[in-house]
Amino acid sequence: MTTHIPRRGFLGALGLGAAALALPGCSSAVDKASTGTGGKKVLTIVQGADIAPATLFGQNNPNFSINRTVFNTLTEYDHRTLRPQPGLAESWQVKGNAVTLKLRSDVTFHTGRPFTADDVLFALENLKRPEVASQLKHVAQAVAKAEKNGDHEVTITFAHPVGNAFDLFEIMIIPDRETIRELAAGTKIIGTGPFKVDSYTPGTGVTLSKNPKYFKPVKLDGVEIKVISQSTSMVAALRSGQAHLALDLAPLDAAGLKGDSGFQVVVSDANDSVFYVGSNVTVKPLDDKRVRQAVAYAVDRNRILSQVLGGIGKASSLPWAPSSPAYDAAKAGTYSYNTAKAKELLAQAGASGAKIDLFYNAGLGTNAKIAEIVQFNLKEAGLNVSAVPLQAPDFQAKLTGGGIGGLFVNGHGFGQLSPATLVKGAFPFNAEKNASKFTDGTYRSLADELWQKPGAPVYGKVNDFLLDQQFVSDLVASAHTFTISTKVKGLAYTMFDYLNLDGADLA
Amino acid sequence: MIRYSLRRVPSGVLVLAVASVLVFAVLRLAPGDPAVVLAGPDAPPETVAKVRAQLGLSDSLPAQYAHWLKGLLTGDLGHSYILGAPIGKLIGHGLGATLELTLGALVLAVLIGGAAGIGAAVPRNRQVRALANGFTSLAGAVPPYVTGVLLVLLFAVTVRLLPAGGRVPILSDPGIGWQYLIMPALCLALPVAAVLARFLAASIRRVRDEDYVRTAVAKGIAPRRILVRHVLPNALPPVVTVLGIQVGQLLGGAIVVEAIFAWPGVGQLLLQGVLGRDYLLTQDLLLLAVAVFVVLQTLTDLVQAALDPRRRLEGR
Numbered sequence: 001m002t003t004h005i006p007r008r009g010f011l012g013a014l015g016l017g018a019a020a021l022a023l024p025g026c027s028s029a030v031d032k033a034s035t036g037t038g039g040k041k042v043l044t045i046v047q048g049a050d051i052a053p054a055t056l057f058g059q060n061n062p063n064f065s066i067n068r069t070v071f072n073t074l075t076e077y078d079h080r081t082l083r084p085q086p087g088l089a090e091s092w093q094v095k096g097n098a099v100t101l102k103l104r105s106d107v108t109f110h111t112g113r114p115f116t117a118d119d120v121l122f123a124l125e126n127l128k129r130p131e132v133a134s135q136l137k138h139v140a141q142a143v144a145k146a147e148k149n150g151d152h153e154v155t156i157t158f159a160h161p162v163g164n165a166f167d168l169f170e171i172m173i174i175p176d177r178e179t180i181r182e183l184a185a186g187t188k189i190i191g192t193g194p195f196k197v198d199s200y201t202p203g204t205g206v207t208l209s210k211n212p213k214y215f216k217p218v219k220l221d222g223v224e225i226k227v228i229s230q231s232t233s234m235v236a237a238l239r240s241g242q243a244h245l246a247l248d249l250a251p252l253d254a255a256g257l258k259g260d261s262g263f264q265v266v267v268s269d270a271n272d273s274v275f276y277v278g279s280n281v282t283v284k285p286l287d288d289k290r291v292r293q294a295v296a297y298a299v300d301r302n303r304i305l306s307q308v309l310g311g312i313g314k315a316s317s318l319p320w321a322p323s324s325p326a327y328d329a330a331k332a333g334t335y336s337y338n339t340a341k342a343k344e345l346l347a348q349a350g351a352s353g354a355k356i357d358l359f360y361n362a363g364l365g366t367n368a369k370i371a372e373i374v375q376f377n378l379k380e381a382g383l384n385v386s387a388v389p390l391q392a393p394d395f396q397a398k399l400t401g402g403g404i405g406g407l408f409v410n411g412h413g414f415g416q417l418s419p420a421t422l423v424k425g426a427f428p429f430n431a432e433k434n435a436s437k438f439t440d441g442t443y444r445s446l447a448d449e450l451w452q453k454p455g456a457p458v459y460g461k462v463n464d465f466l467l468d469q470q471f472v473s474d475l476v477a478s479a480h481t482f483t484i485s486t487k488v489k490g491l492a493y494t495m496f497d498y499l500n501l502d503g504a505d506l507a
Numbered sequence: 508m509i510r511y512s513l514r515r516v517p518s519g520v521l522v523l524a525v526a527s528v529l530v531f532a533v534l535r536l537a538p539g540d541p542a543v544v545l546a547g548p549d550a551p552p553e554t555v556a557k558v559r560a561q562l563g564l565s566d567s568l569p570a571q572y573a574h575w576l577k578g579l580l581t582g583d584l585g586h587s588y589i590l591g592a593p594i595g596k597l598i599g600h601g602l603g604a605t606l607e608l609t610l611g612a613l614v615l616a617v618l619i620g621g622a623a624g625i626g627a628a629v630p631r632n633r634q635v636r637a638l639a640n641g642f643t644s645l646a647g648a649v650p651p652y653v654t655g656v657l658l659v660l661l662f663a664v665t666v667r668l669l670p671a672g673g674r675v676p677i678l679s680d681p682g683i684g685w686q687y688l689i690m691p692a693l694c695l696a697l698p699v700a701a702v703l704a705r706f707l708a709a710s711i712r713r714v715r716d717e718d719y720v721r722t723a724v725a726k727g728i729a730p731r732r733i734l735v736r737h738v739l740p741n742a743l744p745p746v747v748t749v750l751g752i753q754v755g756q757l758l759g760g761a762i763v764v765e766a767i768f769a770w771p772g773v774g775q776l777l778l779q780g781v782l783g784r785d786y787l788l789t790q791d792l793l794l795l796a797v798a799v800f801v802v803l804q805t806l807t808d809l810v811q812a813a814l815d816p817r818r819r820l821e822g823r
Contacts, residue, residue, distance in 0.1 A: 029670045029686035030663075046769075050779065054545055054591060130557040133550040185591035201600055202590035203779055204771035228672060228769040229778070232656065236671040237769070240663040363782060393539025393784040400543050400555055433551060 030240065040221040041506045043488065045499075046234045047247040050203050050227045053186040056173055057127055058134035059413060059496050064247055064480070065225050068498035069208060070110075071173035071191035074101060074120065075166055077417065077495040079269055082323060084166045088115065088174060088192065097144075098157040099165055105152045106215050109176045110196040117148035122177040124156070135414060135425035139168040163454035164418035171496055194218045194502050203227060219490070219505040231365075238263065238483065244506065245491070246483040247499075250365055254481045255310025266482040267312055270495050271321035272413035273478045275304070275370055278428055281471050282437045283405050285351035292470035294349070295407065296335040298342035298381035299374055301475050308369040313478030317467060319429065321416040321477055323495075326459035334467050342381035355384045357406035359398065362389035364411075370475070371409040378407075399435045400427070408435070415477070416495055419459060420451035428472050438471035515808065519801045526797040527579075530790050531572050540564075541588045541784040562588055564786075575790060585787040589779070594791050597776060602795075604674055605772035608764070609757050611677075611692035612699065616753070619646075620700035624707025624746075628715075629734060639704070647701030651760055655694045655767035662690060672769035691768040695760050699753045706749045710742035717741070744814050751807030755800050 049062040056063055056071070075084040075092070084092070089101040107115035126132060127140035134140070144159040158165065174192060175183055182188035189197040194216070195208035208223040226243070228234045231250035235257065237243040249257070257263045277295055279286040286292060301315035317335040320327040346352045356378070360371040371387055378385045385407070390398065398404045414426040423429050424447060428436070431447035446465055449458045466472070480497045490503040542559035543550070550558075559565055563574070578585050584594035623646075626639030663671035669686050677684030714720060715738055723733045762774035773792055780789035 027682060029675065029683045030667055032683060050590065052545075052589070058550075130554060131561055133546045133554045133558075185586070187592065201771065202587070202592045202597055203601065203776050226673065226769060227775075229766050229775065233659070233672055233767055233769055236659045236664055237673075240667055240671040242671055242673065391537075391539060392782055393541065393544050394537075396543040397538065397540040400546075400550065400552055427551065430551070 030242075041219065042222040042224055043220050043245065043501065043504065043506060044224045044226065044237075044243045045245045045247060046226050046228045046237050046243040048227070048229055048231065048234065051186075051200075051206060051225070053189060054184045055133060056175070056183070057132050057171075058136070059171060061248060061480070061497075064493075064497050065223075065499050066189070066197075066206065066208075067173055067496075068193065068494055068500050069195045069223060070189055070193045070197055071175065072107070072193050073171065073173055073494075074103075074169035076500075077166070077170055079323070079495060082325075082417065082495075084169065087169075088120075089169070097159070097161055098155055100149070100153065100155045101169075103152040103154070104215060107192050108213050109192050110190050110211060111176060111178070112213075113176070113178065115174065115192050116151045117154045119174050119177060120154045121146050121148060122180075123172055123174050126175070126177075126180065127172060134171065136164070136168040136171050136421065138424045139164055140172075161452045162420075163451055164420045164424075167417050167421045170417075170494060195220075195223055198222075216502050218502060220501060223501065238485065241485075244485045244488050248480055249483050251308065251310040251312050251478070251481075254483055255312065257483055258310075262486055264484050264486060265312075266484060266491060268479045268481065268493060268497050269323065270416040270493075270497055271313070271323065271477050271479045272416045272497065273313075273411055273480055274316075274319060274321075274413065274415055275309075275367070275409070275411050275475045275478060276319075276428065277374055277473045277475065278404075278408045278410060278436050279471055279473070280402070280404050280406060280408075280435075280437055283356075285349060285354045286356070286406065288349045288351065289469055290345045290349040291351045291354075292473065293335075293468075294342040294345035294351075294381060294383075295378065296470050296473040297338045297345065298377045298383075299335075299473070299475055300337040300377050301335075302337065304370050304373050305476050305478075308366060308373065309476060309478050312481065313476045315475070316477045317474055318463060318477075319412065319415045319422055319466065319472065319474050320419065323416050324419060325454070325456075326419040326463065328460070328463055331463050331467060335473070337377075339377075339380050346382055352382045353384055355386070357388045358385050358409065359388045359390055359395065359404050359406060360409040361392050361395040363392040363395075367409050367411065374407075374409055402435070402437050404435070410435075412472075418454065419462065420447070420454060423447040423462070424451055429466075434471070436471040438469070440469070443469075515805050519805065522801055523794065523798060527576065527790075527794055528572075530793045530797075531575065534784075534786050534789055535568060537784070539784040541786060544783045544785075545588055575787065579791075579794075584791045587780070587785050587788040589783040589785045590788070594788055597788065598773060598791065598795065601771060601773035601776045603676065604770060605758070605761055605765070605774060607674075607677055607688065608691055608695065608761055608770055608772055609754070611688045612695035612757050612761075613754065615692055615696035616699040616703060616757075617750070619696060620703030621707065623700060623704035624711065625734075627704060628708040628711040639708075643701045643704045643708075645701075646697040647705075649697070650763075651694045651698065652763050652767060654697055655691070655764060658690045658694060659767070672767070674770055691764045691770050694767070695757055695764045698760070699757060702753055703746060703750060707742065707746050710745050711738055714738050714742045740814070744811050747810050747814070748807060751803055754803050758796060758799065 045065050051062050051066055052060055072088045074089040075087045078085050088104055090104050091102045093100045124140050124146050127134055127137055142158050142162055143156055145157040148154050176190035179188040179190045186200055194211055194214045196211045198207045198209050200206045205226040210218050210221050231253045234246045234249055235253050238246055254265050258265050279292045281287055305313055305315055316332040318332045358375055360367045362368055375385045375387050412426050412428045414422045423431050431444045446462050487507045489505045489507055492500040542555050546555045546558045587594055623639045623642050627636055659671050662669045669690055674687050675683045677688055720737055723737055762778055765772045765774040777792045
């Protein structure tokens with residue numbers, strides 16, 4: 001008896017068989033991505049936005065992955081004691097308004113050119129240029145004289161006492177002066193750091209390889225930085241083994257990985273991601289500080305902390321991180337959720353039922369969620385609040401240009417180190433010109449005192465002033481996060497959250 | 508055929524000229540300032556003003572437009588405000604990736620849509636038709652961002668069979684490249700396949716009622732031969748028109764799919780340009796998209812003219 005095999009069935013089976021044979025023949029992209037190529041130890045980092053070489057001289061989140069991996073800074077704070085530690089400067093001496101820094105003599109740029117005192121002088125001059133943005137620019141502008149004493153020593157003399165000179169030395173990367181024009185365009189990114197840039201594809205990522213002439217032993221062979229705009233896609237890259245480290249996942253995504261044994265969510269102890277509600281004090285009824293205080297009482301900070309930030313952070317009425325010398329635990333709890341008190345203050349100010357717009361950057365999911373809670377809480381307190389979502393450039397332009405006509409939800413940093421850096425450098429608090437259009441002689445004097453004569457007495461006065469005026473109502477002091485696979489060892493970061501991979505390794 | 512093609516050139520140039528004005532004007536009307544983005548967070552207004560002047564944004568709008576147009580005509584696309592790199596180079600990097608994704612999706616859409624369309628219209632078996640109709644409804648209803656996330660969860664996270672995102676160019680390493688391409692291409696292809704299937708099924712049903720098909724059936728010609736030689740050639744022209752329009756949809760959909768799969772194409776670049784108010788980059792990309800669309804429409808017309816000689820004689 002013969003068995004009839006249908007032609008279609010035969011052809012179908014043949015096709016499936018061919019596919020089954022062909023598939024194992026291909027090498028697996030998943031295996032290749034997770035093990036690297038040629039047995040080299042290549043750390044893969046994913047981040048939500050592309051690096052921005054033009055803003056490398058200040059703190060800008062997308063650059064966290066290259067500020068300290070491609071470049072070095074003069075000094076680096078110890079996280080526990082906040083005392084400066086050697087970087088490119090191996091020792092220093094402070095005398096009056098002058099700081100003399102002794103520089104390492106064994107450092108070269110990735111081009112092979114030796115690093116000298118001239119590079120430090122150049123970095124300072126570069127920071128003074130009007131088109132170069134940095135939150136510590138005011139410190140560079142306070143330099144009265146900078147001179148070299150030989151090839152590896154510089155003396156920087158300030159025009160007046162400066163309390164945050166070492167903040168400048170921690171944030172100021174030392175660029176290669178011969179390629180500074182190409183640096184802004186991202187075509188040549190040359191530093192002295194442990195890794196050199198092999199390629200940079202804007203919008204896609206950066207490939208780094210070990211700098212063989214680095215002055216410390218480096219364990220990793222390279223670093224691959226990939227831009228993945230969606231936080232959920234970053235999580236997928238981590239979970240699938242394609243990435244080892246994710247910078248700043250959306251807080252709830254990071255919180256979701258906390259209990260997973262394959263990952264660790266490293267919460268930066270700099271705690272410099274503070275969310276706040278700002279008030280344009282020239283807009284009625286926000287020109288009355290009782291209304292601003294009512295706003296501060298009305299918001300449920302703990303709800304924001306748990307529902308939006310996944311418990312990462314701490315509710316606080318102060319702008320400082322706990323590491324700051326100006327942080328006062330008792331005063332940090334001044335404003336807590338108290339709708340009755342908010343209503344009372346609004347009634348006193350005659351502002352019950354007043355119409356107020358609440359602006360926020362709709363491109364930032366966290367800010368949008370916080371704005372929803374703030375809007376709800378303020379309605380509870382009796383204000384008629386309309387939410388105004390804006391696209392990022394529009395929001396930033398309005399914020400910088402003073403065009404925000406009401407309340408706004410945003411985030412700020414710079415509360416973790418010298419308090420002067422916040423009131424002189426961070427735009428929401430800048431005593432000279434700020435997003436709230438708050439100008440006040442007392443505040444300016446306090447800011448100057450904080451800068452030139454820092455100490456406990458002025459910290460107390462500034463805290464009382466900020467808590468009373470509430471042109472910025474701080475809500476939650478959260479933190480940047482580094483979500484890592486447990487394969488990653490020796491991860492470190494600076495107090496400005498710049499990744500430090502000097503001692504990093506892959507298990 | 509050449510004369511037919513040349514007749515389409517003036518209208519294409521006019522469309523591009525009008526589009527250039529619209530693109531330039533609409534972007535300038537949108538609130539926001541690239542100088543603010545470029546200056547970074549906490550930059551004071553003085554720094555922003557200096558950056559704005561450096562970018563040439565302090566010039567009058569007609570001067571900015573003339574400068575851009577002159578650059579385009581001389582082959583200089585300018586530099587991206589935010590990324591700093593030459594736009595020609597940026598587009599060069601991204602365009603290959605987007606074309607690879609779009610072509611991959613197009614091939615899948617034609618294969619899947621063709622099979623589903625024939626499956627919905629031809630077989631006598633009701634279950635096969637129901638299956639094909641069910642597939643087209645589902646594929647058309649589920650948006651790419653849902654399909655994308657589901658595919659990643661299933662094949663990259665749970666089974667770990669395919670990479671979650673990224674790209675290896677298929678031409679440089681086909682064995683690895685297809686594994687990166689398959690999920691985003693499928694995700695992009697499914698809604699297009701659903702549309703094609705519906706149009707193809709409807710078109711096949713219409714053609715099957717034509718007299719010449721009935722005659723063929725009456726003559727006892729094999730059903731498969733009738734389908735291949737008589738029904739499909741006459742059912743395809745309207746589907747080709749739809750396909751031409753759908754390619755435009757594919758390019759638009761690529762923005763979402765590229766974001767989900769970290770596919771480094773021009774969709775991501777365009778999104779970055781729009782969100783950063785990177786005027787030059789966005790203008791160049793939008794104009795490129797219009798140019799691609801004009802070319803595709805022309806190609807669609809040409810394919811239709813090849814399929815149906817009456818089209819070539821129109822307007823003579």
